[in-house]
Amino acid sequence: MKTISISIDVEWAHKEVINDLFQLLNERDIKATLFCTHEGIVSHQHERAIHPNFRPDGDAIKHIKKELGSRFESCPSPEIYRRVIEYTRQFVPEAKGTRSHCLFSDFDLIIQYEKCGIEYDSSYFLPLNTGLRPLMKERNIVELPFYYMDHMDIQLQTTKFDIKNLKLDEPGLKIFGLHPNMVYINAQTEKHYIESKVAYHNPKELINYRRDGWGIRTLFIALLDYIKDHNLETKTLGEINDEFRASLIHDLPTKEHDLTPETINS
Numbered sequence: 001m002k003t004i005s006i007s008i009d010v011e012w013a014h015k016e017v018i019n020d021l022f023q024l025l026n027e028r029d030i031k032a033t034l035f036c037t038h039e040g041i042v043s044h045q046h047e048r049a050i051h052p053n054f055r056p057d058g059d060a061i062k063h064i065k066k067e068l069g070s071r072f073e074s075c076p077s078p079e080i081y082r083r084v085i086e087y088t089r090q091f092v093p094e095a096k097g098t099r100s101h102c103l104f105s106d107f108d109l110i111i112q113y114e115k116c117g118i119e120y121d122s123s124y125f126l127p128l129n130t131g132l133r134p135l136m137k138e139r140n141i142v143e144l145p146f147y148y149m150d151h152m153d154i155q156l157q158t159t160k161f162d163i164k165n166l167k168l169d170e171p172g173l174k175i176f177g178l179h180p181n182m183v184y185i186n187a188q189t190e191k192h193y194i195e196s197k198v199a200y201h202n203p204k205e206l207i208n209y210r211r212d213g214w215g216i217r218t219l220f221i222a223l224l225d226y227i228k229d230h231n232l233e234t235k236t237l238g239e240i241n242d243e244f245r246a247s248l249i250h251d252l253p254t255k256e257h258d259l260t261p262e263t264i265n266s
């Protein structure tokens with residue numbers, strides 16, 4: 001498997017900044033998966049999934065605190081998780097997939113994803129590892145581990161924004177994770193990105209932070225051009241999920257029960 005997939009963590013970006021990224025994709029007729037954070041994200045031909053924010057200072061938790069009032073403090077974590085998923089899903093009712101903001105993970109979270117009808121999760125980050133593939137987790141949730149993240153690249157300078165270092169010839173599923181603001185400013189370092197945050201929601205100001213030279217934008221464009229020039233196969237995460245499920249012979253048990261193996265066999 002050498003499939004390439006482009007995913008975008010929408011990250012509360014301004015519409016114009018998101019449209020700028022769409023333009024880069026649409027010019028090359030490449031479909032992506034959008035992990036949505038807020039309402040009004042128009043999918044065009046792209047897939048929409050959810051990007052729930054479980055952080056205590058995040059938008060979803062603030063909303064739930066207001067909704068529950070004094071009951072919030074005694075609210076069990078699984079219920080909070082369910083409410084965060086539902087809060088995000090109202091913007092994307094058709095979502096089958098999720099990537100949690102900041103890759104938050106918890107044993108009880110998977111149960112809530114199952115209850116909310118989520119089929120795949122792409123929150124497991126395994127940077128530039130060869131041989132990645134879809135995997136089945138518990139509760140019939142497919143994990144689609146992702147291969148590249150722009151934020152890691154500006155922090156650790158892993159690829160030095162050179163397409164050769166993306167190892168596109170190596171075997172394995174390659175899911176790329178991008179953020180609209182980082183593409184828009186051609187982010188080069190963490191410091192550069194942090195400085196640009198004062199203009200986060202103001203594209204006319206934000207454009208002043210766009211830098212020349214190699215950065216996330218130039219690497220992203222080089223990747224998209226490479227895909228087109230080499231006629232490489234791209235799929236949305238939803239398509240990968242569907243194909244992987246169709247290839248499975250047996251589903252793992254998903255229903256909880258109190259029967260022990262002894263009682264089942266008797």
Ligand SMILES: [Zn+2]
Pocket residue numbers: 009011051100101102
């Ligand atoms: Zn995020």
